[in-house]
Amino acid sequence: MTTTIINIGDELLIGQVVNTNASTMSRLLTEAGIAVRRTVVVGDVYHDIWTAVDEALRESDAVLVTGGLGPTKDDITKKLLCDYFGSELVENTTALDNVKRIFAARGYELTPVNRAQALVPRCCEVLNNDLGTAPCMWFARDGHVLVSMPGVPFEMEWLMRNRVVPKLQETFQTETIILKNILVQGIGESFLSDLIEPWETALPDNVKLAYLPVAGMVKLRLTCRTNPSCPTDLTSLTEGLYTLAGQYIVGEDCETLPELLHKTLIERGVTLATAESCTGGTLASRLTALAGASAYFRGGVVAYSNEVKECALGVKHATLEAHGAVSEETVREMAEGVRQRLRADYGVATTGVAGPGGGSPAKPVGTVWMAIASADGTEAKLLHYGDRRQQTIDRTCNQVYSDLVRKVKSKK
């Protein structure tokens, strides 16, 4: 069974919005054993949507469409689907009750614009959208299915999880897909590829390996399509990988390094505090984005100015004077200061020149110091990145997350 995803919206084609819907939908479908063959983005243009829908229904069993269902004037999907399936718009009771329920709960008055959201093509089945007023519409024809959903990310995600994916699994025969992620850090993609070639070449035919390099880390993804004649145990498969590249492997079965660190700190029951200069709160924000971070995260200081490094972290004025903000001495005092003041088991710190300004011959843009302080003492490390600000922030964070996972795991 294959699917095509169509995301509609001018905002996507002019690059003002990143299309997270396609990745969320692809992930949910993949986890459910449903293969995505293609994703397409078109603008709010009748002819372009029509062509995309028509092509997709020819090549895929199911077509999932988002966008163009809002109450505003630039939304034309519903009219088009009505024409495409040779139907007419009628007010749907289920959809209208839903619109009324949501407006009542918010204490708003129902306007004609909002009531119009309950109009749907007569030939479709309405799947109730508990989180919003735009309806989810299921069309079936000649063994193919088209589902139209709102483009609002959280509504779409809820509908996919609770309505669309379960109904697709009932309607079509789906495969079992097993995925395994292995997070590797400290080696570039091409060197990793050379190193693990013997193992990669020997992988069974139903297992696919992909390299996903992100900000100084490579995520290796194993995808395995199982069927009764060739079941595969992915854990035993990875033994050969550990033999060749074990020193670079940070962990498994997480999507990102913050997730891996989050899981590791919770498992070990230890606490963390952060002192950030060049990463500016990013180290902390990627951990606190994860539910349950309060179990280990004590807090952090974003010490952007030197004065804050002194008053909030206790970095000595003499240290800053003698060595500067971007130095081994400063980063050590930052890590130790935040660990002590915020009473955490681990204190981590970053200070560097993220750029584009602020570089000097001795400390060019991309120079970063990081440190990890614990009861065992403090370790500092000098990093050299390039002149891309966000890349330097991202790579620094990934280096800190990786080193801290390794350090915490190495404690018996």
Added chain:
Amino acid sequence: MTTTIINIGDELLIGQVVNTNASTMSRLLTEAGIAVRRTVVVGDVYHDIWTAVDEALRESDAVLVTGGLGPTKDDITKKLLCDYFGSELVENTTALDNVKRIFAARGYELTPVNRAQALVPRCCEVLNNDLGTAPCMWFARDGHVLVSMPGVPFEMEWLMRNRVVPKLQETFQTETIILKNILVQGIGESFLSDLIEPWETALPDNVKLAYLPVAGMVKLRLTCRTNPSCPTDLTSLTEGLYTLAGQYIVGEDCETLPELLHKTLIERGVTLATAESCTGGTLASRLTALAGASAYFRGGVVAYSNEVKECALGVKHATLEAHGAVSEETVREMAEGVRQRLRADYGVATTGVAGPGGGSPAKPVGTVWMAIASADGTEAKLLHYGDRRQQTIDRTCNQVYSDLVRKVKSKK
């Protein structure tokens, strides 16, 4: 002139990577007056890439392809383009010199896998990739152009800016497109649509309006395609919008609220410090992601635990005991504490229940207090959001950014 973007990669189709390349490319093309008709994602599958390339070359003047050029085994684009254009792979001197240069600069030895990156179809023109080893290839046939670029985001972006867009502008006749963003906050999309309908209906034909709702804010985007017979001054066009909805307009000509606040604080020459509980560093990280934030950003405290609220911000133990961490009294002391301790003109604070755990009948998940402290005193506000953690963090940040922009701008 129209373009189609094709991004290749299994990682996109299984949803492990968000396709930021499509939005970056679309934005750069739009800014250069080149319309994007469609973007397509396909996997590392020969037949699917072939079909996408073939369809795109029929419908668009230029086709821009990313991905599948790395040195690893899952990359097949180059072989396919060679077949598609009936050419053969040859070692290209420009590309080889570039690979050698990059390896020499990094102090690495050139492996056969890396040397193979200099192989390109004989019929293409190589556009030099200063930032990486994968070549950028320009194919021209029958007035249509296909460009193949690496999928690594910063390499692609550099190539687009420095090689591809300028060459497209030389090769094709391009339109002038004027864009204007207006950031609106404090009103929902459908109410805004009703409110500004008279103005929207009267817009000239060559001006398009789009609503882009993001985390409690609506970005209005005006797109104007100009030609000599109908030039349009977008500033005078927006006067009617201000008359109808001026109270909700936070600012113009920025993509995001952090950018608008960044610009406003720099213009006014005032400083900021942040005290974050439920937003966990996100308020700070979105400002420090912008180059030049050190001009106004003193620093911040991520006060996740109560102890840190006391020791790092000076929130009184008695206040936390009597009112709890999520309370008006606490958020006021946080904002005032961080303003005073970090010596900033403005101190902002957030504390709330981001969820999914930690709610109570009196303070359900989604309850957030925010405050802004300045020389004029402190204002606190109670916000009610839902049970989606990231949404609560994002909406809280957008409310703080908006309120602070309004407050700073209101000072004479």
